[in-house]
Amino acid sequence: MSTAAPSKDERLHRPAILRSLRLGETKVTYVPDGAVQLIPRRWLPDTTDETWAAHPAYLDTTGNLVAGVGGLLVERGDRALLIDAGVGPRSFPAEPGNAHGALHGGALLDNLAALGRAPADIEAVAFTHLHTDHVGWAWHPAPGSDRPAFAHADYLVAEPEWTHRDLLEAHGTGPEILTALAPYVRTVANGEEVFPGVRIRFLLGHTPGHAVYEITAGGRRLIAFGDALHSPIQVDHPEWLAAPDHDPALAADARRRLVAELREPDTIGFGIHFADVVFGQVRPGGDGPAWHPLDA
Incomplete structure (x- = not known):
C-alpha cells in the first residue's frame, strides 16, 4: 500500500532527512547530524506575535522553528567534499534566555556510512563559518580515537573568518575548538575553486568571514548559503x-543580495537549517512563501 508524500507544511515541522540532487555529473546530498529548535x-x-500568527506553517507543535544541523556532501566521480560538519556527538539543553532550545547531534558519520562514504573518502571539509553547529565533527574526537574523524583532510576556511576567529568565542567557538581545528586549516580566498565546479564566495555579516559555496554543473548552479538565512520565511x-548575526547591517545587505541572486534562472539554494525543505528555488509572486522546495 502506498503512503502519501508529506506536504510542504509537514516538512516545515521536521528536521531534514537525507536528500539528494543531481547537477550534471555532480551529486549533492544533505547529510543530517541532528536538530535544534529556534525560538x-x-x-x-x-518579528512579532502577529507575524507568527499569520504564518503558523513554519512552527512546530511547540511553537518553535525546526532547524536541522548537518553537512552537504558534494560528490563528483570518486571524489567527495563535505561542506560543514554538524555539531558532532554533543547535546545541549534548552537554557532560559537563549535564542535556541535544545540542540543535539551525532548522526553525521552514520548517515555518511548509509551513503557508502567513510570519513577517509572526504578529501576536504569546507566551512561556511566556524560556529559550533558547523564544525562539530571537524574538532571533536571520532569514536574510539583521539583525533577528529576528518583529520586527514584539509579544513577550508575563508581567510577573514580565520583571521578574526577570536570574535567567535562569544558564540561558543572557544580556544579548545580553535586549537583542535588549527592543524588542519587552510585559508582560502574569495572566488577560489575548492573542488571541481565548487567556488567559495565571501558573504560577510553573520560572522566576520561567513562564506557561501557555489556549485556549478549540468547547466545549473546551487548556492549553499550557510547561515545567511536560517528559515524559509526570511526569503520574504x-x-x-537573526540573533547571532555579528554585523546586523552587513548581514541584512548580504541576505538581500543573496535572495536576488536566488531568483535568477537555473539557480537552486541549499539552506542547511531549512527544516526538511533544504533544497529550493526562490520564485516571486503567488500566495505562498517565496521559497519553493524541490523534491529531492
Missing part, C-alpha cells in the same frame, strides 16, 4: 535580524 521571537527579534523578509 521565533528570540531568533528573529524583528531579508531585512529581519
Whole structure:
C-alpha cells in the first residue's frame, strides 16, 4: 500500500532527512547530524506575535522553528567534499534566555556510512563559518580515537573568518575548538575553486568571514548559503535580524543580495537549517512563501 508524500507544511515541522540532487555529473546530498529548535521571537527579534500568527506553517507543535544541523556532501566521480560538519556527538539543553532550545547531534558519520562514504573518502571539509553547529565533527574526537574523524583532510576556511576567529568565542567557538581545528586549516580566498565546479564566495555579516559555496554543473548552479538565512520565511523578509548575526547591517545587505541572486534562472539554494525543505528555488509572486522546495 502506498503512503502519501508529506506536504510542504509537514516538512516545515521536521528536521531534514537525507536528500539528494543531481547537477550534471555532480551529486549533492544533505547529510543530517541532528536538530535544534529556534525560538521565533528570540531568533528573529524583528518579528512579532502577529507575524507568527499569520504564518503558523513554519512552527512546530511547540511553537518553535525546526532547524536541522548537518553537512552537504558534494560528490563528483570518486571524489567527495563535505561542506560543514554538524555539531558532532554533543547535546545541549534548552537554557532560559537563549535564542535556541535544545540542540543535539551525532548522526553525521552514520548517515555518511548509509551513503557508502567513510570519513577517509572526504578529501576536504569546507566551512561556511566556524560556529559550533558547523564544525562539530571537524574538532571533536571520532569514536574510539583521539583525533577528529576528518583529520586527514584539509579544513577550508575563508581567510577573514580565520583571521578574526577570536570574535567567535562569544558564540561558543572557544580556544579548545580553535586549537583542535588549527592543524588542519587552510585559508582560502574569495572566488577560489575548492573542488571541481565548487567556488567559495565571501558573504560577510553573520560572522566576520561567513562564506557561501557555489556549485556549478549540468547547466545549473546551487548556492549553499550557510547561515545567511536560517528559515524559509526570511526569503520574504531579508531585512529581519537573526540573533547571532555579528554585523546586523552587513548581514541584512548580504541576505538581500543573496535572495536576488536566488531568483535568477537555473539557480537552486541549499539552506542547511531549512527544516526538511533544504533544497529550493526562490520564485516571486503567488500566495505562498517565496521559497519553493524541490523534491529531492
